[in-house]
Amino acid sequence: MLSEDQYFMLAILVVAIANGFTRAFPFLLEKQSGQMQRVLSVLGRSLPPAMMAMLLVYGLRDVRFLDGHYGIPEITSLMLLVLVHRFLKKPLLGILASTVLYMLWMNVVFG
Amino acid sequence: MSGWDSLYNTSWLKSKHIGRLKVGAGPPFPWRIRVKNQVLKELREIVILSLPVLSGYGAVGIAFGMVAVSAGLSWWLILLMSLCIYAGALQLIAIPWMIQGLSLPTMFVMSLLVSARQMMYGLSMFPYFSDMGKAKGYMIFSLTDETYALLVTQGDHPLFQKRWTRLVLSFLNQSYWVMGSMLGVYLGSTVGRDLVGMEFSLIALFASLLLDAWEKKDNRVMILYGLLVTWLSLMFFGPRWFLLPAMAVLVVMSWLKEGRNNSC
Numbered sequence: 001m002l003s004e005d006q007y008f009m010l011a012i013l014v015v016a017i018a019n020g021f022t023r024a025f026p027f028l029l030e031k032q033s034g035q036m037q038r039v040l041s042v043l044g045r046s047l048p049p050a051m052m053a054m055l056l057v058y059g060l061r062d063v064r065f066l067d068g069h070y071g072i073p074e075i076t077s078l079m080l081l082v083l084v085h086r087f088l089k090k091p092l093l094g095i096l097a098s099t100v101l102y103m104l105w106m107n108v109v110f111g
Numbered sequence: 112m113s114g115w116d117s118l119y120n121t122s123w124l125k126s127k128h129i130g131r132l133k134v135g136a137g138p139p140f141p142w143r144i145r146v147k148n149q150v151l152k153e154l155r156e157i158v159i160l161s162l163p164v165l166s167g168y169g170a171v172g173i174a175f176g177m178v179a180v181s182a183g184l185s186w187w188l189i190l191l192m193s194l195c196i197y198a199g200a201l202q203l204i205a206i207p208w209m210i211q212g213l214s215l216p217t218m219f220v221m222s223l224l225v226s227a228r229q230m231m232y233g234l235s236m237f238p239y240f241s242d243m244g245k246a247k248g249y250m251i252f253s254l255t256d257e258t259y260a261l262l263v264t265q266g267d268h269p270l271f272q273k274r275w276t277r278l279v280l281s282f283l284n285q286s287y288w289v290m291g292s293m294l295g296v297y298l299g300s301t302v303g304r305d306l307v308g309m310e311f312s313l314i315a316l317f318a319s320l321l322l323d324a325w326e327k328k329d330n331r332v333m334i335l336y337g338l339l340v341t342w343l344s345l346m347f348f349g350p351r352w353f354l355l356p357a358m359a360v361l362v363v364m365s366w367l368k369e370g371r372n373n374s375c
Contacts, residue, residue: 007212008188014215015205016195018222019229023254026233027240041231046365048228049330052321053337054357055204055225059314061350074314081315085322092170095315099174103308
């Protein structure tokens with residue numbers, strides 16, 4: 001059996017290899033035929049937006065909308081993010097502001 | 112391009128700021144020092160160009176370090192992640208995977224899919240990487256969203272005619288990321304120990320990337336499918352097992368969508 005640290009190190013290695021592979025993909029295929037390049041461009045074009053949507057749902061998987069906090073901290077923080085992102089055009093500030101608002105909810109209001 | 116390349120708007124790089132920093136009346140202090148040495152001059156230029164990456168990586172790196180340390184990872188594992196993985200969203204999402212003890216093959220597949228957006232970046236990097244020699248491997252490894260954005264928008268800058276300048280730029284960017292995450296570790300284990308909710312930065316990051324992708328009309332169908340399919344999968348399979356089925360369905364759907372576009 002792996003110890004916890006060994007598992008963590010292997011996990012980091014696995015994630016690093018997968019991530020490096022996506023970055024190296026075009027360079028690996030540089031000399032390949034058009035067929036493989038088509039596979040690449042298909043996955044690279046329409047998969048990323050779907051993955052982002054999936055990851056957002058993944059992040060919100062434990063939110064309870066029908067009891068508990070009714071999802072109020074999450075919904076209001078995300079609304080703030082959208083406002084800052086769309087109208088101030090400052091994505092980074094949006095992330096920061098919404099995280100601070102969420103932390104206020106969780107530490108002060110529901111703390 | 113969706114993703115971080117537009118998350119941190121680098122358009123100001125092209126604008127008057129650079130010119131003002133170089134020659135104008137009142138540049139900030141460090142840039143007012145007269146430097147004779149050509150190499151130092153170029154180094155200073157690279158640092159100026161990479162400043163937006165410093166602010167972006169600093170902020171997200173601190174968030175990552177704080178979340179990781181509060182999840183119970185030790186500092187050297189966090190350092191190892193920032194050195195070997197070097198990807199913001201992926202590193203943040205890998206924390207719960209590691210804590211839950213996800214199996215390694217599953218983790219490999221999920222990492223591939225989370226990082227899928229990077230698969231296209233290299234295509235536009237061929238001219239900048241082909242002459243890099245032994246450093247080419249590092250250039251490819253360190254091709255993050257931000258480095259990509261900088262090289263795409265600034266690659267023809269006379270500064271980047273020399274090979275070493277590109278290498279230094281990539282290296283600087285990663286050093287910002289590593290420093291940010293280590294600062295996050297420090298803050299997380301001192302000031303932020305009793306704070307909850309830092310992990311919301313991950314959700315905010317994905318929402319922000321999603322908003323960027325939404326700007327492009329062509330992306331919208333897949334975003335809506337992504338939300339719907341993942342939500343349905345969550346209802347069917349529960350919070351522990353829903354990710355892989357959703358991914359499988361979405362890969363097939365994006366395949367079908369592209370197939371239809373190509374045949375037209």
